[in-house]
Amino acid sequence: MSEDNRPTDDESTPETGRRKFLNSTAVVGLAGAGLGLLSACSKSEPTPAAAPQAKPAAETNAHAKGEVKPGQLDDYYMLSSGGHSGEVRIYGVPSGRTLKRIPVFNIDPMSGWGITNESKKIIGTRPDGSLKYRTGDTHHVHGSYADGTYDGKYFWVNDKLNNRMARIRGDYLECDKIIEIPNVQGFHGIFPDKRDPVDASINHTTRVFCGAEFHVPLPNKTSNAKDFATYGCLLTCVDAESMAVRWQVRIDGNMDLCATSYDGKLAALNCYNTENGQVYTDMMSAERDACVFFNVERIEAAVKAGKTKTIGDSKVPVVDGTKAANSDPKTALTCYVPVPKNPHGVNITPDGKYYVCAGKLSPTATVIQHDLVLKWFNGELKEPRDAVVAEPEIGLGPLHTGFDNRGNAYTSLFLDSQVVKWNIEKAIAHFKGDKQAQVVVDRIDVHYQPGHGYTSMGETKEADGLYFNSGNKFSKDRFLPVGPLHVETEQLIDISGDKMVLLHDHTAHPEPHDAIIVRRDKIKTKQIYTMEDSPIAVKAFEEAGVERKGNKVTVRLMSVAPAFTPNEFTVKKGDEVTIILTNHDKVEDLHHGFGLEGQDICFIVGPQETRSVTFKPERAGVFWYYCTHFCHALHLEMRGRMIVEG
Ligand code: CUK
Ligand code: CUA
Ligand code: CA
Numbered sequence: 236m237s238e239d240n241r242p243t244d245d246e247s248t249p250e251t252g253r254r255k256f257l258n259s260t261a262v263v264g265l266a267g268a269g270l271g272l273l274s275a276c277s278k279s280e281p282t283p284a285a286a287p288q289a290k291p292a293a294e295t296n297a298h299a300k301g302e303v304k305p306g307q308l309d310d311y312y313m314l315s316s317g318g319h320s321g322e323v324r325i326y327g328v329p330s331g332r333t334l335k336r337i338p339v340f341n342i343d344p345m346s347g348w349g350i351t352n353e354s355k356k357i358i359g360t361r362p363d364g365s366l367k368y369r370t371g372d373t374h375h376v377h378g379s380y381a382d383g384t385y386d387g388k389y390f391w392v393n394d395k396l397n398n399r400m401a402r403i404r405g406d407y408l409e410c411d412k413i414i415e416i417p418n419v420q421g422f423h424g425i426f427p428d429k430r431d432p433v434d435a436s437i438n439h440t441t442r443v444f445c446g447a448e449f450h451v452p453l454p455n456k457t458s459n460a461k462d463f464a465t466y467g468c469l470l471t472c473v474d475a476e477s478m479a480v481r482w483q484v485r486i487d488g489n490m491d492l493c494a495t496s497y498d499g500k501l502a503a504l505n506c507y508n509t510e511n512g513q514v515y516t517d518m519m520s521a522e523r524d525a526c527v528f529f530n531v532e533r534i535e536a537a538v539k540a541g542k543t544k545t546i547g548d549s550k551v552p553v554v555d556g557t558k559a560a561n562s563d564p565k566t567a568l569t570c571y572v573p574v575p576k577n578p579h580g581v582n583i584t585p586d587g588k589y590y591v592c593a594g595k596l597s598p599t600a601t602v603i604q605h606d607l608v609l610k611w612f613n614g615e616l617k618e619p620r621d622a623v624v625a626e627p628e629i630g631l632g633p634l635h636t637g638f639d640n641r642g643n644a645y646t647s648l649f650l651d652s653q654v655v656k657w658n659i660e661k662a663i664a665h666f667k668g669d670k671q672a673q674v675v676v677d678r679i680d681v682h683y684q685p686g687h688g689y690t691s692m693g694e695t696k697e698a699d700g701l702y703f704n705s706g707n708k709f710s711k712d713r714f715l716p717v718g719p720l721h722v723e724t725e726q727l728i729d730i731s732g733d734k735m736v737l738l739h740d741h742t743a744h745p746e747p748h749d750a751i752i753v754r755r756d757k758i759k760t761k762q763i764y765t766m767e768d769s770p771i772a773v774k775a776f777e778e779a780g781v782e783r784k785g786n787k788v789t790v791r792l793m794s795v796a797p798a799f800t801p802n803e804f805t806v807k808k809g810d811e812v813t814i815i816l817t818n819h820d821k822v823e824d825l826h827h828g829f830g831l832e833g834q835d836i837c838f839i840v841g842p843q844e845t846r847s848v849t850f851k852p853e854r855a856g857v858f859w860y861y862c863t864h865f866c867h868a869l870h871l872e873m874r875g876r877m878i879v880e881g
Contacts, residue, residue: 301727301738303330311691312758313704314376314390315743315750321371323392323403324743328691328702328752329727331741339401339410340371340394347829347838348410351846352813357413364849372396374748375492378405378757379475380429381439383497383587383696385757389475391425391443398422400445400473406761412478416471417549419483421449424492427475430499432532442481444502444529445471446490450511453485454547466511469553470504470529482538483546484556486527486569487511492580492635496605497587497696502529503603505592507577519577519596526581526592526601528570528608529556537568564614572608572619574601575626580635580687584644585698589624589659591644593633599626600633600646602662625662627674629655635749637690639700639730643676647685647705653678654688654705654728656735679735681726684708690730691752699754703728703735706747713740723747762823762842769845773817776800792816794827794840796867799860802875808855817845820866828863831877839864855881 303309309327312334317324321341325334340358342349349358349366359367371394379389390403398419402412416422424446431437450466452459459465469483470490488509495502506525512518534554537543543552554568561567575597583590583605590603607622616622632650639645646655656677665672684707691702710724722742729736766772773779773791781804782789788810793800794817806812816829818840828839833854840846852858862873 301329301729303327303332309334309755311702311755312753313750314378314753315706315747316373316376316392317744318374318746318748319370319372319396320744320746321373321394323373323376323390324747325408326725326741326743326750328704329738331725331727331739335408337403337408337410339373339392339403339413340368340397340399342366342369344837345839347846347848350836351838351848353846354410357410359413359415368397368399370396371399374423375425376749376751377425377427377443377694378751378753379427379440380695383429384692385695385751385753386439387753387758389440391427393422393425393445395421395423395448398447400425400443400478402478405758407764408758408760414473414478414480416445416447416473416480417483417551418451418453418455418546418553419445419447419449419469419471420451421447421489422471423448424490424504426493426495426502428495428499428502428531429497432499433535440475442531443473443475444493444495444504445473446493446504447471448489448491448508450489450508450513456547463511463513470502470556471551472531472534480551482534482543483551483553484529484534484568485553486556487558487571488525488527490527491578494581494583494590496583498605500531501605501608502531503527503581503583503590503592504529505574505578505581506571507579507595509571522576523573524576524578525571526574526578526590526603527556528572530568530570530612533566533612534568564611564616567612570608570611570619570622572603572622574603574623575599579633582636582638582694584638584659585640585693585696587696591636591646591659593636593646594629595632595634595649598628598631598633600629600636600644600657600662601626602659602666625659625666627657627662627665629657629675630678634685635687635689637688637693637703638698639690639693640698641700643700643730645688645690645703645730645735647681647688649684649686649708652683652685653680654685654703654735656730677733677735679728679737681705681707681728681737682709682713682724682740683711687747687749689750689752692754694751697754701729701731702738702752703730704750704752706743706750708746710742714742720745763821764841764844766817766843766845769817771815771847772845773815781805786810788812790814792829794818794820794829794862794873796820796825796827797862797869797873799829799862799873799875803878804875805878805880806852807880808852811849811851813847813849815845815847816840818842825866826864827866827873829860830863831860832858834858837863852877852879855879 311328313326323337338348348354378385387405404411427440468489472481488506490504556569577596579595592601602625610616630648630651636646661672685705687706705726707724727738858877
C-alpha cells in the first residue's frame with residue numbers, strides 16, 4: 236500500500252495489501268463498536284486527493300497484451316456513455332473491468348441519485364417536488380482539455396431524449412450540473428473546444444458545442460406543425476464553467492456528431508439531412524450531404540455585435556448560419572463542405588491537421604484539411620469541396636474513426652463487421668493520383684456490427700497508439716444467452732503493431748455509444764468528501780436530533796460505524812419530514828447506506844459526506860431504517876426506528 240492507502244502496481248503482492256486493509260478496518264471496527272464513536276473515527280485522517288501512481292501507460296506498458304493480473308491496476312479509465320440507461324460508465328483499460336456507473340439522467344437507488352434532495356436539485360424538479368425527468372439517452376462523453384490533452388477537470392455527456400447536457404466533475408466522478416438546451420430536439424454530438432480562438436492565453440476548454448439532429452418548428456408551435464419551412468436545426472454553444480447557453484446558430488440541414496480543432500478556431504459537425512427531410516427516403520435523396528464548419532471567432536463577434544434573433548420564449552441569442560446568409564467566405568460564419576450522402580461521425584487527427592468524416596451510406600471516409608478550411612474562410616480557396624484532400628474507399632458502413640500516433644486511422648465498418656486500419660498520408664497521395672499508394676493497411680473482424688471505435692488518448696495530441704476499443708452493437712454468439720435481449724460486446728484491440736490483434740471481449744449493459752480512453756494519471760480523484768462543503772452538515776452529536784416547525788420536521792442524523800445517531804425518532808403522519816445524514820467516518824471507502832422501510836427511500840453517504848431526503852410518511856407505525864451498504868462487522872446491526880404517530 237502507498238501512504239494514501241491505495242494499492243499500486245509496485246506493491247509486493249496483493250496479499251500484503253489485503254492484510255493491511257483488513258487491519259485498518261478492524262481497528263476502526265473495534266473502536267466504532269465501543270463508545271467513543273467520534274474520537275475513534277477521527278483517528279484516521281482523511282486521505283487527500285490520491286492520484287494513482289502516475290506512470291504513463293506508454294512508459295510502463297505493463298499490460299500491452301491486455302492482461303491485468305489480480306491486484307494490478309489498469310492503465311486507463313474508459314468513460315463510456317450508457318445509451319438509454321441514462322448513465323455514464325467507467326471501465327478499466329486494458330482489463331475491461333467495470334469500475335463505476337455514474338448515474339446522470341436516470342434514477343439510482345444504490346447511490347440515491349434522483350432520491351436525495353441534492354441530486355433532485357441537479358436533475359430539476361416540478362413545483363410538487365417530483366423529478367422533472369427520470370429518463371435520458373446518453374451517447375457522447377468528452378473531457379475538458381488543457382494544452383491539447385485531458386486536464387481531468389470535467390466530463391460532459393449529452394441526453395438525446397430530453398435535450399439536456401450534464402457535467403461530471405473529475406474529482407468525485409459525479410454529476411454536478413444538468414442544463415436544458417432550448418429550441419432543439421435530438422441533441423446528439425458534443426465536443427468541448429480545446430483552446431480559445433481569440434485569446435491566446437486561454438489554452439483550455441471554455442465552451443462545449445452541441446449538435447441537434449431533429450428539425451423542429453422554430454418556434455415550436457402546433458400552428459407550425461405542417462409548415463416545414465419553419466422547421467430547423469441549431470448548433471448550441473454552452474459555457475464550460477457556468478453551463479449557461481452562450482449562443483446558437485441556425486443552420487441548413489441537421490447536426491449529428493462534433494469535432495473541434497486544436498487551435499480553437501473551428502467546430503465541425505457532420506450533417507446527414509441537408510435535404511431537410513422528414514422521412515428517411517427524403518433524408519437520403521441528395522447525392523451529397525455536408526460536413527459543416529463553424530468559425531467560432533466570427534460567431535462570437537456576431538453575437539457581441541447583436542446580429543442575433545431569439546426564438547419563442549428563449550432568450551438565447553441566435554445567429555444565422557444558413558448557406559444563403561453565408562455565401563461570402565470573408566464574412567461567413569459557416570462553411571458547408573460537401574461529402575458523400577448521409578455521413579456519420581467526424582473526428583480530428585491528433586496532430587490537428589485533418590478531419591475524417593465517415594461515409595455510412597458511402598463506403599468511403601472523407602479527409603478534410605483543417606488549414607484549407609481556414610483558407611476558404613479567408614477567401615483563398617475557391618470551393619469548400621477543395622478542402623477535401625482524400626476520400627478513400629475503406630469498406631461498407633463506415634461510422635467512426637480513431638487514430639494512433641503514427642498517422643493511421645481506424646474506422647468502424649458497421650455492415651462489414653470489421654475495423655479497417657488505413658493510412659492518412661497514403662490516402663492523400665492516392666487521391667492526388669498515386670494509384671500505387673497502399674491506403675488500407677489491415678482489417679480485423681469484430682463481433683458484430685461496430686458503432687463507435689476509439690483509441691487510447693486518441694482524441695488528444697497525446698494519442699499513444701496502443702489500444703482501440705470497438706463498441707459493437709450485436710453480440711449474437713459471443714456470450715451465454717440471457718434471453719431475448721443480448722448483452723453488448725466491447726472488444727479491445729492491440730494496435731501497437733502493424734497488424735491489429737484482438738485481445739479480449741468484455742460485456743456492456745445496453746447500450747454504450749461513444750467512449751474516451753483516458754490515461755490514468757489524467758484523472759485525480761478525491762477519496763473523502765469535505766464536511767464543510769455541505770451547508771447542512773450535522774457536524775457534532777449536539778446537532779443531531781429532531782426539530783419541528785409546524786408540520787415541517789427536520790431530523791438530523793449522523794453515522795459512525797456501526798451506529799446511526801439518533802437511533803430513534805418520532806414524527807407524525809402527514810408531516811413533511813426532511814432527513815439530513817452526515818457520515819462522520821473518515822476511512823476511505825467507508826460508506827453507509829440509509830434505507831427507510833416502506834418509504835421508498837434509499838441512498839448512501841460517503842466518508843464525511845452529507846445527503847438529505849424529504850418525504851411525507853403516509854402510515855402510522857414503526858419503520859426501521861438500516862444501513863444498506865456493507866460497512867462493518869456489525870453492519871446488520873446498524874439500524875434505528877422511525878415512529879410515526881397517527
Ligand atoms: S452515435 Cu451511436 S454509433 Cu449516437 Cu455517436 Cu454513432
Ligand atoms: Cu453502515 Cu453498513
Ligand atoms: Ca442526406
